[in-house]
Amino acid sequence: MPAEAALLAVESITKHFSGVTALSDVSLDIHPGEILGLLGENGAGKSTLLKILSGVMPPSSGRIIFDGADYAPSSPQDAKRLGIVTIYQELSLIPTLTVAENIFIGRAPVGSLGLVNWRRMEASSRDIIARVGLSIDPMTPVSALSVAEQQLVEIARALSLQSRLIIMDEPTSALTETEVQRLLSIMDRLRQDKVAIMFVTHRLEEASAICDRMTVLRDGRLAGHLDRDKGRPIQLPRIIEKMVGRAASELYARPAQRAVAGDIVLSVRGLRTVRDPEAPHAIVLDGVDIDVKAGEILGVAGLVGSGRTELARAIFGADRIAAGTITLGGKQIAPASPADAIALGIGLVPEDRKHQAIFAALGILPNFSVASLGHFSNGFGFMAERRERDALSGFRKMLSIRMASAEQAIEGLSGGNQQKVILARWLARDPKVLIVDEPTRGVDVGAKAEVHQILVQLAARGIAVMMISSELPEVLAVSDRIVTMRRGRITGEMPGVEANEEKLMELMALDSQDALGRDAEGQAR
Amino acid sequence: MSIAEEQDQRGGVTIARLLMSFGPLLFLAALVIVFTVLKPSFIDPINLFNITRQISITGLIALGMTFVILTAGIDLSVGSLLAFCGMVAAVVAKGGAANTLSLSTSGTQGYGWFAALLAAVIVGAAAGGVQGLAITRLKVPPFVVTLGGLTVFRGLTLTISNGGPISGFDASMRWFGTGLIGPVPVPAIIFAIAAILCHIVLRYTRYGRAVYAVGGNAEAARLSGLRVDRILVSVYVIVGFFAGLAAFVLSARLNSSEAVAGIGYELTVISAVVIGGTSLFGGIGSVGGTVVGAALIGVLQNGLQFNNVSSYTQSIVIGLILILAVAFDRWLKSRVRR
Numbered sequence: 002m003p004a005e006a007a008l009l010a011v012e013s014i015t016k017h018f019s020g021v022t023a024l025s026d027v028s029l030d031i032h033p034g035e036i037l038g039l040l041g042e043n044g045a046g047k048s049t050l051l052k053i054l055s056g057v058m059p060p061s062s063g064r065i066i067f068d069g070a071d072y073a074p075s076s077p078q079d080a081k082r083l084g085i086v087t088i089y090q091e092l093s094l095i096p097t098l099t100v101a102e103n104i105f106i107g108r109a110p111v112g113s114l115g116l117v118n119w120r121r122m123e124a125s126s127r128d129i130i131a132r133v134g135l136s137i138d139p140m141t142p143v144s145a146l147s148v149a150e151q152q153l154v155e156i157a158r159a160l161s162l163q164s165r166l167i168i169m170d171e172p173t174s175a176l177t178e179t180e181v182q183r184l185l186s187i188m189d190r191l192r193q194d195k196v197a198i199m200f201v202t203h204r205l206e207e208a209s210a211i212c213d214r215m216t217v218l219r220d221g222r223l224a225g226h227l228d229r230d231k232g233r234p235i236q237l238p239r240i241i242e243k244m245v246g247r248a249a250s251e252l253y254a255r256p257a258q259r260a261v262a263g264d265i266v267l268s269v270r271g272l273r274t275v276r277d278p279e280a281p282h283a284i285v286l287d288g289v290d291i292d293v294k295a296g297e298i299l300g301v302a303g304l305v306g307s308g309r310t311e312l313a314r315a316i317f318g319a320d321r322i323a324a325g326t327i328t329l330g331g332k333q334i335a336p337a338s339p340a341d342a343i344a345l346g347i348g349l350v351p352e353d354r355k356h357q358a359i360f361a362a363l364g365i366l367p368n369f370s371v372a373s374l375g376h377f378s379n380g381f382g383f384m385a386e387r388r389e390r391d392a393l394s395g396f397r398k399m400l401s402i403r404m405a406s407a408e409q410a411i412e413g414l415s416g417g418n419q420q421k422v423i424l425a426r427w428l429a430r431d432p433k434v435l436i437v438d439e440p441t442r443g444v445d446v447g448a449k450a451e452v453h454q455i456l457v458q459l460a461a462r463g464i465a466v467m468m469i470s471s472e473l474p475e476v477l478a479v480s481d482r483i484v485t486m487r488r489g490r491i492t493g494e495m496p497g498v499e500a501n502e503e504k505l506m507e508l509m510a511l512d513s514q515d516a517l518g519r520d521a522e523g524q525a526r
Numbered sequence: 527m528s529i530a531e532e533q534d535q536r537g538g539v540t541i542a543r544l545l546m547s548f549g550p551l552l553f554l555a556a557l558v559i560v561f562t563v564l565k566p567s568f569i570d571p572i573n574l575f576n577i578t579r580q581i582s583i584t585g586l587i588a589l590g591m592t593f594v595i596l597t598a599g600i601d602l603s604v605g606s607l608l609a610f611c612g613m614v615a616a617v618v619a620k621g622g623a624a625n626t627l628s629l630s631t632s633g634t635q636g637y638g639w640f641a642a643l644l645a646a647v648i649v650g651a652a653a654g655g656v657q658g659l660a661i662t663r664l665k666v667p668p669f670v671v672t673l674g675g676l677t678v679f680r681g682l683t684l685t686i687s688n689g690g691p692i693s694g695f696d697a698s699m700r701w702f703g704t705g706l707i708g709p710v711p712v713p714a715i716i717f718a719i720a721a722i723l724c725h726i727v728l729r730y731t732r733y734g735r736a737v738y739a740v741g742g743n744a745e746a747a748r749l750s751g752l753r754v755d756r757i758l759v760s761v762y763v764i765v766g767f768f769a770g771l772a773a774f775v776l777s778a779r780l781n782s783s784e785a786v787a788g789i790g791y792e793l794t795v796i797s798a799v800v801i802g803g804t805s806l807f808g809g810i811g812s813v814g815g816t817v818v819g820a821a822l823i824g825v826l827q828n829g830l831q832f833n834n835v836s837s838y839t840q841s842i843v844i845g846l847i848l849i850l851a852v853a854f855d856r857w858l859k860s861r862v863r864r
Contacts, residue, residue: 319749338748340751349749358746360738360742361742362805362809363738363809367735371747375732383732384730386730
């Protein structure tokens with residue numbers, strides 16, 4: 002890197018938690034005007050490192066130098082004062098206050114009487130948010146902003162605090178493709194302004210597109226640093242290899258093509274929904290036709306806002322249907338609630354695991370059996386715990402769920418293992434149709450392949466699997482047949498073997514040439 | 527969170543975890559020891575059984591409240607509902623609302639204790655069901671619905687009784703409040719049986735699993751096929767049932783149903799549940815905890831009284847204990863989570 006001194010230098014940091022080593026001898030550095038990617042699977046030590054840098058806790062040993070001086074923040078506030086701001090996934094804005102109030106929280110400009118000078122606050126806020134390309138009224142309450150806009154407000158606030166280093170923890174996980182592009186271009190602008198950015202992410206494509214360098218952690222140790230190769234983006238296989246310690250080709254390896262000759266199990270015709278005033282952001286389905294056969298995996302590819310999740314929810318009885326028919330095993334059905342759909346033999350692994358699938362504080366056992374309480378209880382309503390435990394341990398083996406005990410709280414498991422418990426929840430019901438929505442979101446790279454294998458196994462057992470995903474490599478890796486969605490409609494269909502990313506992307510984003518062009522750029526290797 | 531941190535949770539903080547399960551129990555034991563040291567007669571079986579009698583009324587309601595709070599709900603109406611159910615029981619027992627203090631059974635045209643008990647629990651359960659429906663159908667938060675209920679049921683009580691008490695029940699009914707089986711007061715036995723049943727329901731039945739699931743994550747429960755609204759209504763039916771049962775026992779004990787009975791009980795009841803470790807955010811808690819919480823409050827009240835501490839001061843102490851108990855719980859959890 003340039004001869005310029007590093008803004009932040011982490012020198013062989015180690016962190017123990019009562020005897021257990023979470024971080025071991027990790028070093029990295031970051032220069033002004035540089036975007037450093039921090040990558041690693043869950044459990045690699047990223048969050049521990051983040052906590053140390055943001056002042057949540059001190060390292061057990063090692064040294065951090067920031068701007069030429071020893072850096073040992075006593076609290077997150079202290080870190081901020083020193084010029085390092087961390088922007089977490091869970092945004093820290095106060096939703097009921099305005100953008101301006103949030104930016105100036107705790108330091109509002111006051112007039113001679115000690116009262117807030119609103120005019121000045123509004124004007125300065127306008128300048129501050131313009132720096133991140135926002136043109137909203139600073140007097141808008143934050144709750145009225147999209148997640149992406151809120152994130153930009155946080156970045157704007159960080160800049161107004163004269164931050165020299167901004168740490169972004171998974172900033173793109175809740176953004177649409179267009180919003181991601183906007184965020185990346187703002188990061189690029191900040192880079193030109195000599196701000197240093199540490200970009201923590203699971204999304205390798207984005208990291209590859211924007212990062213100057215990457216530091217990869219694995220099992221609490223430094224797996225390596227990656228540099229751009231003559232200015233070209235760091236390539237995904239290199240990153241993946243560092244992250245998992247084996248070659249990327251094993252990860253998205255397409256399973257051998259299976260002969261699928263099943264009957265149509267689920268058939269949807271002319272499915273329409275209407276706008277629900279309680280969920281104004283949901284996409285309206287506009288005449289969707291879809292068939293899923295026994296033993297096949299139907300991949301449903303669509304960008305955020307294409308209606309893919311709404312399709313799943315409508316079939317599952319979670320959202321109201323305005324028109325159209327759903328046929329299951331030759332019989333027309335009209336599930337009015339998830340309970341109805343489940344009783345008919347449909348299962349859904351929802352996209353937002355934390356809010357829609359797991360019972361965080363409860364043990365693995367109740368999380369597993371919640372959808373089949375009838376099956377695991379006797380005629381008097383008492384749980385047949387022996388049977389329940391036996392079933393769980395069967396699935397534990399079958400899906401290789403790594404857990405300590407059936408009583409362990411599910412939130413202690415990694416994302417991949419949580420997802421396996423949710424899959425087991427549905428398998429216990431032996432469903433005819435299993436809908437999985439973003440099955441590997443928040444799942445480690447290594448565990449992704451395992452989840453894919455499981456889906457293939459399930460299809461092989463004759464279950465009709467419908468897999469919704471925005472990750473094209475994933476769709477391509479496991480689907481026997483692929484349909485694409487855009488704006489509440491099906492825009493195309495093709496056998497999995499004939500599909501490739503370009504074809505799918507075209508069908509998913511046809512009417513927005515702009516997004517397509519930019520995406521093609523992002524995909525360039 | 528890293529794997530190392532997960533392991534740390536399992537290995538390093540078992541003591542904190544143990545404390546979390548048994549903290550209230552240890553605190554209860556400590557209180558008993560302190561009060562015994564201060565005044566050895568505190569530990570007399572007579573006094574201890576006295577305490578069980580004292581806690582059984584609010585304890586019964588607290589059992590029902592445990593179900594409600596496990597679903598992240600709250601019921602503020604229980605004190606008023608208790609007065610209302612007590613009045614209903616009295617009217618049924620005496621065959622009218624006339625305030626006649628007659629200790630003999632002859633000459634009255636009442637329907638007997640069983641009808642009175644049945645009326646109290648049915649009215650209680652129905653009132654709870656109506657509130658549950660208001661919560662689920664009208665989508666009004668439980669706090670607001672039951673705050674309204676608190677006023678409504680008190681008003682109904684005063685209307686029936688015209689503001690006064692209805693007194694004088696026959697001996698068979700009074701036995702449920704004042705009787706003894708061996709040395710044990712009947713209300714304490716009722717409370718114990720009810721607690722065991724509630725424990726079994728929550729711990730061993732599919733209904734219990736559903737209650738925890740709804741409280742833990744209502745949306746996930748719905749997407750797992752649980753009929754969330756039905757379960758929510760059911761917990762208010764349960765707490766109403768227990769308010770009715772407690773009303774019957776209280777009326778039997780006092781030989782009178784007072785229009786002003788149960789004022790402030792909701793706070794004692796909620797305190798017992800919360801001190802017992804049930805989370806107001808739902809999904810976490812147990813009947814055992816609630817029993818310990820109720821006992822803790824009972825021992826505290828009795829012990830302070832035993833040492834001639836005024837009831838004013840008692841209020842202050844119990845309030846502070848409530849806050850400390852929750853603060854302690856939080857602190858333990860933060861230690862476990864880190």
